[in-house]
Amino acid sequence: MITTSFLAAASSLFALSYGAPVPRTNAATPRSPVERDVSYTIFGGDGTTAQGWPQKSQWVDFDTQFNAVKDVINTACGNHGWGANNDPTETESIYSGIVAASESTGVDKEFILAIMMQESKGCVRAPTTNYGVRNPGLMQSHNGAATCNEGGNVQTPCPQQTIHDMILQGAGTITGFGLQNTIELSGASDVSKYYKAARIYNSGSVDASGNLGAGIATHCYASDIANRLLGWTSMSESTCNEGAIGSIGGSASNGNGNAGTPVEEEPEEEIPKTEEPTTPNNGETNPTAPKAPGAASGCQKWYTVQSGDTCENVAKASGIDFNKLKSLNGGLDSNCSNLWLGYAYCISA
Incomplete structure (x- = not known):
């Protein structure tokens, strides 16, 4: 799938996840x-x-x-x-x-x-x-x-x-x-x-x-x-x-007339990252969550991704660095654009 940099992680869907058009009687007059x-x-x-x-x-x-x-x-x-x-x-x-x-x-x-x-x-x-x-x-x-x-x-x-x-x-x-x-x-x-x-x-x-x-x-x-x-x-x-x-x-709206309900202005600061735990997560030996594609064979410990997780905080929470996380999970790309919510990633092998 192509994203803003093209061919990033658009259709890297969950491994388990996954017409005739409706007539437009009320469509606005199309512009060029x-x-x-x-x-x-x-x-x-x-x-x-x-x-x-x-x-x-x-x-x-x-x-x-x-x-x-x-x-x-x-x-x-x-x-x-x-x-x-x-x-x-x-x-x-x-x-x-x-x-x-x-x-x-x-x-x-x-x-x-x-x-x-x-x-x-x-x-x-x-x-x-x-x-x-x-x-x-x-x-x-x-x-x-x-x-x-x-x-x-x-x-x-x-x-x-x-x-x-x-x-x-x-x-x-x-x-x-x-x-x-x-x-x-x-x-x-x-x-x-x-x-x-x-x-x-x-x-x-x-x-x-x-x-x-x-x-x-x-x-x-x-x-x-x-x-x-x-x-x-x-x-x-x-x-x-x-x-x-x-x-x-x-x-x-940015001036093209297509905007809907007005909302508060976009905040200037980045979204706060998920708070990192103060002690490493020892992981699971037998996760109930599906295992991420490309995870190391013979993996001993697993971390299940939660909402808001990034590769950085998964690695820190597990007491390893990103390079180690990536080496244990061959399916992760270098930008960590395909970390899947609800999947178990290897953190120790």
Whole structure:
């Protein structure tokens, strides 16, 4: 999955975790893509319209959205060093693949497109990442199979069937953890189910507080998706602050007219870190929580990640340093962007 630095930990979902569009009778008159991509609206809180998140009637329709991001799609591979840019046939296959996946899964085309743009910017040769779970292709799907860039083996052109499979494996339930399933896992029946589903697709869970900017992985992920659904193409700068969005309880306008309920100003200080224990945690010998992918074989002690944990405080709480924690848990990346809530990590072997 691609995050702000691209191909970070978007779909590194829990190892256990994991359509035809609704007619828009009340949709506002669409503006041009240029008008819509003026600026970014910060969406904080729980994903509900009561906290300012967009109603479905505010989403840009699929064709308008696709045309607005086509330039980004067509230049994404070259911009990120992932091989040749998409040719027209490959980009057309993305369009038809999203339509087919929507019809097959019932997941809205607009939502599939927004997730795809967040993950790969539409490059059909986006590389496969693996931080304990395989995440390939356009959707960086959880344990997906389809890809046109495996271990540096880049395929040009990327076949239409492979492109369609990449999209379906992210949108559907072929691997059990696609958007169709994360929408169900959201437990919501209103429009917030999409924003919650996006957060689950990114990190495997929604923070216990319900705030979509809190917890682990990419804090701005759900806000980014809401903006993409409103027509943001990522060509204008995001003003979402990864360190502060978890403290916001509603939307904050930056002048593009898309803001919802006014909220208090964003605090200047970073969110306080979880208080570290004064004595090391001796760990568990037989954790009941699922064990993190890539943990050392023969591990003797385990630490189960709690809400608010970071690699730094997990390591300190366990009486080790981060390098030791990473060496014992091969699935962790160097930035610790894929620490999974509720999973047990090895702290002694």
